[in-house]
Amino acid sequence: MSPTVHTARLGLARGWTETRHSLTNPQDLGWNVFVVTVFVVVLLLQRNARVDGSALPLAMLTLPSILGMWVAFAGYSGAAGTLAAEREDGTLLRAKAVPQGMVGYLVGRIVSLSLITLFMLVIILVAGLLLLPDLATAGGSDWLVLLWVATLGLLATLPWGAVIGSLVRSPNSAFGLTMLPLIALTAISGIFYPISALPGWVQGVAQVFPIYWLGLGIRSALLPDAAAVLEISGSWRHLETAAVLGAWAVAGLLVAPPVLRRMARRESGSTMEARRQQHLQRTP
Numbered sequence: 001m002s003p004t005v006h007t008a009r010l011g012l013a014r015g016w017t018e019t020r021h022s023l024t025n026p027q028d029l030g031w032n033v034f035v036v037t038v039f040v041v042v043l044l045l046q047r048n049a050r051v052d053g054s055a056l057p058l059a060m061l062t063l064p065s066i067l068g069m070w071v072a073f074a075g076y077s078g079a080a081g082t083l084a085a086e087r088e089d090g091t092l093l094r095a096k097a098v099p100q101g102m103v104g105y106l107v108g109r110i111v112s113l114s115l116i117t118l119f120m121l122v123i124i125l126v127a128g129l130l131l132l133p134d135l136a137t138a139g140g141s142d143w144l145v146l147l148w149v150a151t152l153g154l155l156a157t158l159p160w161g162a163v164i165g166s167l168v169r170s171p172n173s174a175f176g177l178t179m180l181p182l183i184a185l186t187a188i189s190g191i192f193y194p195i196s197a198l199p200g201w202v203q204g205v206a207q208v209f210p211i212y213w214l215g216l217g218i219r220s221a222l223l224p225d226a227a228a229v230l231e232i233s234g235s236w237r238h239l240e241t242a243a244v245l246g247a248w249a250v251a252g253l254l255v256a257p258p259v260l261r262r263m264a265r266r267e268s269g270s271t272m273e274a275r276r277q278q279h280l281q282r283t284p
Helices: 003-024 027-046 058-090 091-096 100-133 133-136 140-167 170-190 202-208 210-222 225-230 240-263 271-281
Strands: none
Touching: 003 027, 003 100, 003 170, 027 100, 027 133, 027 170, 058 091, 058 133, 058 140, 058 210, 091 100, 100 133, 100 140, 100 240, 100 271, 140 170, 140 210, 140 240, 170 202, 170 210, 210 240
């Protein structure tokens, strides 16, 4: 077995262990329950409202947007914030000391964040099934589309979130550096309203990034085929969705390991202590 394969297997095991710890940690569990509750309340308030010219409830159109937005934010902001925090507490310094440690760390982090995000999506979908009878008409192929779009979307965003986290100095910086661009991209990506209503050049910019394709793929899984008329070219474009998300995933998985290794080479006990002292000086 090659060292890289062995390291990847260790990363998978690490990711599974971290997932179990996160789902049983009261603080993490409380945050996840709070987020799910907010989303469920939104769906509950919208389930009796109807969209003009459509027989579908407003909540049915909001649900794919919630899922797509959550995957993107978990991939970018979640990975960036977690990596920046673990850089401060010495986790990355310990991973650096192990052969191929940064590869194992990256695999473990991708696995744990992906499993936690997919778990959250399942909980939201279960609530959606209880609140929205139209959702129960989705067939097996629709659920498979949802699964591969969400999984590929996570692979397309998590490595880039790790790259951002390796370039910033603190978790607060990671939050600021990811949230503002994410909000801007979400606004132009047709997550909450048809992208066809935007100018052509804005549509072109949105289609470069994964967020638009995440929303499109999830809408194709949960909405009836007739809803495709609101999309660009009037179709769900599954092949293009897989191609763009796959390209971002491959590029991220190629770029992230060397960037993390370069960042790890600059890490030492003295630099970590210096950051800790700076944090203590800023804390009142």
